[in-house]
Amino acid sequence: MKLQHLSVIFVIIIVPIAMVMSQYIQTQIDTIKLQSSYQKALDTATHDALTAFQINSVNNKYSSISDSKIRDVEAAINTFYNSLGTSMDIYTSKKEALSTYIPAILFTLYDGYYIHSLYENTYKKAGSEGDQSLRIEIDEDSANYQIGLHPYIYYSCKYLLNGKIVIVNYTLDNAITVYGDFGNGEGYQTKSGYLIDYTKVNNIQLGSKSLTYDGIEIGPETLTEHLLIQDGDSVTLDDFEYIVYNSQKVYRDHDGRYFYYENNKKRFLQSETATIDDYISNNGVGFKSISAFEYYYDAYNFSKWLVEETELDKIEQKDVIKMNETTTTIGNDTEYLSTNTGNEKIFDVTDPDNDPQLSTSIFNSHRMAIIQKSIETNLSTAIGNYQNSLNVYQFVLPVIDEENWYELTNNVSIVSFMQGIPLGMKYFNNYSVISNTKNEEVINNQAIYIMAQETTGGAMPGSIEYHRPGCKELIDGVNNGNMQIIGGYTSLEFLRQTAKLTEADIRYFYPQARVGTTTTGCYHCMVSASLDYNTDDIIKGEIRSFDTGNVLYNESELEEVRKMYLMALAREKSDLYKSNF
Amino acid sequence: MGDSLITVVAIALAAILMFIFPLMSLSERTDDISSLAVQTATTEFVDRVKTTGRLTLDDYDQYVSTISSTGNSFLIDLQIQQLDENPGSKETQAEATKIGENLYYNIYTSQIEDELNSKGRIVLKEGDIFSATARNTNLTIAQLLRNFFFMVSGNDQYEIVGKDAAVVAVNGGSR
Secondary structure: OHHHHHHHHHHHHHHHHHHHHHHHHHHHHEEEHHHHHHHHHHHHHHHHHHHHHHHHHOOOOOOOOOHHHHHHHHHHHHHHHHHHHHHHOOOOOOOOHHHHHEEEEEEEEEEEEEEEEEEOEEEEEEEEOOOOOEEEEEEOOOOOEEEEOOOOEEEEEEEOOOOOEEEEEOOOOOEEEEEEEEOOOOEEEEEEEEEHHHHHHHEOOOOOEEEOOOEEOOEEEEEEEEEEEEEOOOEEEEEEEEEEEOOEEEEEEEOEEEEEEEEOOEEEEHHHHHHHHHHHHOOOOOOOOOHHHHHHHHHHHHHHHHHOOOOHHHOHHHHEEOOOOOOOEEEOOOOOOOOOOOOEEEEOOOOOOOOOOOEEEEOHHHHHHHHHHHHHHHHHHHHHOOOOOOOOOOOOOOOOOOHHHHHHHHHEEEEEEEEEEEEEEEEEEEEEEEEEOOOOOOOOOOOEEEEEEEOOOHHHHHEEEEEEOHHHHHHHHHHHEEEEEEEEHHHHHOOOEEEEOOOOOOEEEEOOOOOOEEEOHHHHHHHHOOOHHHHHHHHHHOOOOOOOOOEEEHHHHHHHHHHHHHHHHHHHHHHOOOOOO | OOOHHHHHEEEHHHHHHHHHHHHHHHHHHHHHHHHHHHHHHHHHHHHHHHHHHHEEEHHHHHHHHHHHOOOOOEEEEEEEEEEOOOHHHHOOOOOHHEEEEEOOEEEEEHHHHHHHHOOEEEEEEOOEEEEEEEEOOOHHHHHHHHHHHHOOOOOOOOEEEEEEEEEEEEEEEOO
């Protein structure tokens, strides 16, 4: 055979192979591009949903109330579908069409979570309309499947204590509720409270509403807010002191009268004035907030009761009753929970390694593991039961990585799952986790900002900057006398507020600005966050170098910052409205 | 004479067809696959920073190791644009709606790497912009062949590239 013939045969063989290979790789590239665009659409939609929830809940005074919260959650879900439809260029499609590929959306809230997925509606109307016979019946074989919110599920766990079942409801922070017979002879009990290392609480003075926590003096404090006040045609910005009474802020005007701040106006208290006066008189410390004291005092009593008067402090990981089981504990199965705490006592807060306020504590590790197990169990069931109308894709819960679990178990978060969309040679199967700290659901350790005013030694005397608690500039400024701490508030207080005076006149203000000076975020911690130490270190009172492990700041150098931080954290947690406590 | 010429041409053609063409085709596909891997790794890396609000040394090392596994060396450019809303200082302005004029401060690869090495993580906040670009610095076989046969000018042009950017969606915690 001639060489030319061989060449032709070679070309005939190679060219199709090269073409097919090229086509195959191009398809793979297209698939990846499409997958990336879907993932971005999913991330954006989830972020939009959380932003909608944040805006709705922050601006809804009744958001903590269950029915109102459901409305906020459902509004967020609508936002999710609108955003997803727009990003995927199928906006004209109905929500139902998109939901074919969304087997579940998870909302983690303060003490439990919602799953938005398929459920069987067993309620059925019976009788005739307008007739007394009209009633609701339960039809267990209705096969009436709908997509909507499942009932709220608490972060709860059952334990076997001395042969009896006790239940502990967890939250996103150190607050718990315990139910059951705790072996103290009191029978069945229910108690709620914050768990702290109560041995650190000393010198409780009920009269002056003060105590010391880990050497830091906690006492009454004056709180101030900067409000925009509309009075007829005049609009003024002014600072007012306030206290929180019954989860509502009560301000004191400069003439001594009390008012609520509603629709940019002062609503002066009438008949309630006497009640407020009584409350202030009983406190005996004037018009000052005692919430920080109340937090530690209540937490002290609760934690002490739990450790000293019940046997709850003996509970270990092995006593956890498996999900969906009656009395079967996990025993020596160290892999049942994501974190193995071994033989450590979960609620023994007197153990130096178990200060529940620290993210590294045994209690916190166990809390996160329990929340993760609960979500995994219920979510995998919801997703597994999801029926696609095409029935060509088997929905399963994907593996969620540790970093995302950390976010989920510590912040209000939304997780959306999108599965089963054909992507050329495979199906899209991924999820998006977005969490946020700007909401009125939970006060976590990072949610406190500290305000400091520059003294005459500072670069701009009189100006105010707000900082994260671990800010190096703040710690150094306070230590060398160039800054003076003037308050600590939640991060929400530093967000811009909108006041709509008329249709055409919209003004903005910041509740933590002050008259006659400027308030700005610190460049080093708020803008760049480059010089911000861990909040756990602030709570512990010692900052060590990441590189060398040497002590950078000791307890006395952190005292001022730590005091403000611990007081603000306690106060804001205490003032947070909780529907189940 | 005529036959000899044709034979020489045929041999040259055969050599090109049997060796060079498959090699070029294969090396081009290899680069495509490397590009795909680098783009995927870059998107995942950027998305992780976007959704957690944290850039950690572990994540960065993992990203570098993933793209290096393609057998190429890379130049990585990172950029963080830090949002400064500078809210309070605008309050005294007469035009109330001007509140929230935004500024961005940029930090780049070497500063980011220094900070990662000294602190192990960089915390970002909602509204910051993070971008990453990886470009190969070595010459791939496809590039060598192409430069040789097509006389393409600019031998240092990169072939494998992955780039992505995102606006950070959450405030990262300083844990």
